[in-house]
Amino acid sequence: MAARHGGAFALVALCLLELALRGAGAGDGEPLVPAMFVFGDSTVDVGNNNFLPGCSADCRANYARYGVDYPSHAPTGRFSNGYNLADHIARFLGFAESPPAYGSLPPEGIIEQMRSGINFASGGSGLQDVTGKALCGQVHSMSDQLDMFASVVQMMGNCSSDLVSRSLVFISVGSNDLFEYVGGNATSCPNRNDTAFLQGLVAAYRSYLQELYAAGARKFSIVSPSLVGCCPSQRSAGWLKDDLDGYYCFGTANRLSRQLYRMLLSMLQDLSAGLAGMNFSICDSAAMADSVFNSTGSSSNAMNVVDTGCCGGAGILGPAKCDRSATLCPDRAAYLFWDGFHPTETASAVAALALFADSGRYVHPINITRLAAL
Numbered sequence: 001m002a003a004r005h006g007g008a009f010a011l012v013a014l015c016l017l018e019l020a021l022r023g024a025g026a027g028d029g030e031p032l033v034p035a036m037f038v039f040g041d042s043t044v045d046v047g048n049n050n051f052l053p054g055c056s057a058d059c060r061a062n063y064a065r066y067g068v069d070y071p072s073h074a075p076t077g078r079f080s081n082g083y084n085l086a087d088h089i090a091r092f093l094g095f096a097e098s099p100p101a102y103g104s105l106p107p108e109g110i111i112e113q114m115r116s117g118i119n120f121a122s123g124g125s126g127l128q129d130v131t132g133k134a135l136c137g138q139v140h141s142m143s144d145q146l147d148m149f150a151s152v153v154q155m156m157g158n159c160s161s162d163l164v165s166r167s168l169v170f171i172s173v174g175s176n177d178l179f180e181y182v183g184g185n186a187t188s189c190p191n192r193n194d195t196a197f198l199q200g201l202v203a204a205y206r207s208y209l210q211e212l213y214a215a216g217a218r219k220f221s222i223v224s225p226s227l228v229g230c231c232p233s234q235r236s237a238g239w240l241k242d243d244l245d246g247y248y249c250f251g252t253a254n255r256l257s258r259q260l261y262r263m264l265l266s267m268l269q270d271l272s273a274g275l276a277g278m279n280f281s282i283c284d285s286a287a288m289a290d291s292v293f294n295s296t297g298s299s300s301n302a303m304n305v306v307d308t309g310c311c312g313g314a315g316i317l318g319p320a321k322c323d324r325s326a327t328l329c330p331d332r333a334a335y336l337f338w339d340g341f342h343p344t345e346t347a348s349a350v351a352a353l354a355l356f357a358d359s360g361r362y363v364h365p366i367n368i369t370r371l372a373a374l
């Protein structure tokens with residue numbers, strides 16, 4: 001299948017990246033928020049799974065060729081060739097470094113690290129406690145991640161309240177729940193009720209946000225799952241199930257992503273109306289992906305391979321492993337996907353830019369720049 005073109009979007013976005021970085025003054029002076037706390041899955045994990053003894057190799061990224069473009073050129077546990085979404089957002093906010101993995105911190109260093117942020121995210125996890133357990137053996141579920149956060153906040157005592165309320169809570173989760181749902185038996189069941197399934201996810205999300213609010217958090221940046229049916233691994237799944245949409249992606253999976261976004265937005269509007277001082281910014285990643293997959297006829301050479309993973313070449317012909325023996329694409333920046341599931345460093349940068357600086361196209365009701373300034 002021919003690669004579709006996402007070039008125009010990527011190119012415009014990357015030019016804006018420069019402006020955004022200058023505008024935000026990354027590197028010079030104070031970050032825009034005192035700290036950043038990260039929760040979610042492999043889109044934002046910076047190595048927590050390396051510290052989970054029961055977590056299988058399928059849910060770790062601590063081997064080559066992960067990290068090939070990271071500053072150290074070594075695998076770190078990030079599911080990317082280089083930086084991931086959390087890293088880019090941290091840089092845009094003006095932090096010198098992305099908040100470290102909670103698992104990497106010595107117990108005596110945790111409270112000090114809270115002052116600038118900690119990353120609790122765990123690859124393979126989802127909104128449901130059970131998500132990731134079968135595939136990975138052990139992950140930090142969202143409930144676990146929030147428990148860890150709440151216990152540190154409690155240890156800090158009342159010194160934490162001002163810090164946590166001014167800081168950014170950054171959450172990217174939900175894709176794995178969708179992957180497991182569409183990959184499992186549910187979608188072959190004629191009586192399945194997708195809306196009821198999604199309502200369960202949204203109810204879980206709501207309760208996590210309430211817990212974070214109770215721990216003092218006020219500024220929430222939420223990344224909804226992207227068009228998960230367009231991950232290279234899911235294209236072959238959709239093909240096998242004879243369920244392909246106009247992008248040659250797994251149709252049911254993409255429909256669920258779009259529906260979940262609308263439900264999350266409405267939940268957030270409702271929740272924030274009832275919780276004094278809560279503000280949020282949600283990114284419609286499905287709409288953002290739509291614009292990439294649907295951008296017509298750009299012949300620019302920026303990020304124009306959207307159907308195949310750079311590492312190992314997962315795609316319509318099937319999944320492929322990204323490991324030491326995998327072949328690498330020659331031009332990583334031309335690829336939307338790094339492996340069968342995860343975006344490249346470049347694609348994450350484009351998404352991070354939208355989160356940070358978009359004015360109403362994909363990010364609602366405000367972008368992270370405005371959220372941080374409140």
Ligand SMILES: *[C@@H]1O[C@H](CO)[C@@H](O)[C@H](O)[C@H]1NC(C)=O
Pocket residue numbers: 158159
């Ligand atoms: C923390 O608690 C102490 C003792 O209860 C109180 O004097 C102080 O004002 C509190 N500080 C903050 C920031 O709430």
Ligand SMILES: *[C@@H]1O[C@H](CO)[C@@H](O)[C@H](O)[C@H]1NC(C)=O
Pocket residue numbers: 184185
């Ligand atoms: C799917 O159904 C089969 C047969 O009923 C069962 O053995 C298998 O465990 C199920 N898989 C999942 C993921 O639920």
Ligand SMILES: *[C@@H]1O[C@H](CO)[C@@H](O)[C@H](O)[C@H]1NC(C)=O
Pocket residue numbers: 193194195196199
């Ligand atoms: C699916 O579940 C929703 C919400 O639980 C319910 O309102 C709807 O009637 C159900 N649809 C069917 C076809 O059962």
Ligand SMILES: *[C@@H]1O[C@H](CO)[C@@H](O)[C@H](O)[C@H]1NC(C)=O
Pocket residue numbers: 245246247294
């Ligand atoms: C691309 O966008 C157009 C206009 O919004 C829409 O009509 C079309 O269905 C989209 N293509 C696909 C494959 O979804």
Ligand SMILES: *[C@@H]1O[C@H](CO)[C@@H](O)[C@H](O)[C@H]1NC(C)=O
Pocket residue numbers: 272273275276277278279280365366
């Ligand atoms: C922030 O949240 C408050 C209520 O919690 C709301 O009144 C206000 O409009 C929000 N600000 C923005 C910029 O969305």
Ligand SMILES: *[C@@H]1O[C@H](CO)[C@@H](O)[C@H](O)[C@H]1NC(C)=O
Pocket residue numbers: 020023356357358359360366367369370
């Ligand atoms: C953020 O959004 C506001 C309006 O919602 C817009 O004026 C601003 O340009 C956007 N970007 C940045 C970097 O602030």
